[in-house]
Amino acid sequence: MTSAKISEIGKDFFLVRSKEKELHRNIYFKRFSNNGQTVNMIFDPGTKLDGDTVMDAAKRLFGGIQNIDIIFLSHQDPDVSSLTPFLLAGSKKSILLTSIDTFRLVSMYGIPEKRVVLIENFNSEVLTIKKTGHRIRFVPAYYCHFRGAMMLFDYETKILFSGDFAAGVNTKKSDEGIFATEESWEGIKIFHTIYMPSNLAVRETVDRIGLLNPLPEIIAPQHGDVIRGEFTIEFLTRLSELEVGIDYIKSTEPQKDLLLDSLSDFINRLKTAYPEEWEKLKTELKKPGQFTTVFKLERDTITDIKVDYLDALRHLIEVVERVNDPSTVNQIKTFLNFELENHNVMLPVSIQNKLKTEGEEEKVENIMF
Ligand SMILES: [Fe+2]
Ligand SMILES: [Fe+2]
Numbered sequence: 228m229t230s231a232k233i234s235e236i237g238k239d240f241f242l243v244r245s246k247e248k249e250l251h252r253n254i255y256f257k258r259f260s261n262n263g264q265t266v267n268m269i270f271d272p273g274t275k276l277d278g279d280t281v282m283d284a285a286k287r288l289f290g291g292i293q294n295i296d297i298i299f300l301s302h303q304d305p306d307v308s309s310l311t312p313f314l315l316a317g318s319k320k321s322i323l324l325t326s327i328d329t330f331r332l333v334s335m336y337g338i339p340e341k342r343v344v345l346i347e348n349f350n351s352e353v354l355t356i357k358k359t360g361h362r363i364r365f366v367p368a369y370y371c372h373f374r375g376a377m378m379l380f381d382y383e384t385k386i387l388f389s390g391d392f393a394a395g396v397n398t399k400k401s402d403e404g405i406f407a408t409e410e411s412w413e414g415i416k417i418f419h420t421i422y423m424p425s426n427l428a429v430r431e432t433v434d435r436i437g438l439l440n441p442l443p444e445i446i447a448p449q450h451g452d453v454i455r456g457e458f459t460i461e462f463l464t465r466l467s468e469l470e471v472g473i474d475y476i477k478s479t480e481p482q483k484d485l486l487l488d489s490l491s492d493f494i495n496r497l498k499t500a501y502p503e504e505w506e507k508l509k510t511e512l513k514k515p516g517q518f519t520t521v522f523k524l525e526r527d528t529i530t531d532i533k534v535d536y537l538d539a540l541r542h543l544i545e546v547v548e549r550v551n552d553p554s555t556v557n558q559i560k561t562f563l564n565f566e567l568e569n570h571n572v573m574l575p576v577s578i579q580n581k582l583k584t585e586g587e588e589e590k591v592e593n594i595m596f
Pocket of ligand 1: 302391
């Protein structure tokens with residue numbers, strides 16, 4: 228059995244992370260204890276891959292999976308929910324607590340209705356756990372990233388379990404800890420750009436969190452780093468301003484098309500002048516990147532860009548510098564620069580500088596007086 232690394236992020240509120248380097252799952256365990264009574268809750272228990280670690284953690288924290296009382300699901304995605312039938316079978320008294328939209332889909336696992344408590348059937352968004360007196364609150368995260376997505380606020384620890392909202396891919400390099408640093412933001416941004424439908428949905432969810440009284444001290448998402456301290460307000464503020472999903476596609480689509488056109492001409496030029504260098508570059512570009520393959524390549528054509536067009540361009544320049552023969556790198560960069568200018572791709576100074584070839588002076592324009 229795999230021994231789970233358990234971190235306590237608040238009083239009797241525990242985290243177990245799966246081991247993936249790029250996108251891991253966070254599984255949380257909370258013991259509500261008072262007057263000799265305990266109610267054990269697990270949040271987004273993950274997948275079959277997490278079975279061993281969940282069993283181990285549940286044994287150490289709850290005395291075994293048979294003592295789980297409540298399984299809370301933020302939404303229905305398999306990374307969140309697919310261990311649920313196994314846990315329900317292993318803890319006969321447990322119930323599944325989730326939204327009606329989520330249950331409609333997870334019922335496909337063969338979960339009987341009598342084991343389910345639907346959030347919509349309560350008369351209030353605030354619940355008191357009868358046995359222990361603890362209060363919890365459901366906070367909807369509509370369309371973030373699922374219509375019935377639900378977060379859960381624990382008043383005792385002031386922890387907001389946020390599901391996929393405020394989640395991130397792993398971009399933190401310097402610190403191996405479980406808490407977010409400035410370096411975590413990039414991963415949160417990438418995750419929301421890809422998975423959240425629109426800024427409106429994100430902003431409304433941020434606003435709903437802002438109405439909590441007290442405000443959460445910790446945001447505990449299902450992927451990425453646990454957010455606390457100054458980063459709680461800071462990252463929520465940045466999220467409320469972030470272009471994601473459909474907004475993002477709308478705002479960058481014209482530039483992306485221009486970049487695709489310029490890359491097509493660049494490749495033709497490179498293929499003709501340095502066919503071997505093009506082969507090297509192509510092989511490298513086809514390799515999966517850290518989170519996603521940046522370029523979609525079909526034969527000798529780049530047909531799509533999967534990330535922000537400027538990030539894609541930075542990646543391309545970095546690959547050219549890394550894999551192409553040093554004697555040709557300058558020439559290749561010149562080809563690229565020429566085609567980008569030719570197609571009027573808007574470039575920040577940081578990229579213009581990257582495209583400068585060795586020995587080339589920084590471009591200076593004289594003003595008229
Ligand atoms: Fe999800
Ligand atoms: Fe997820």
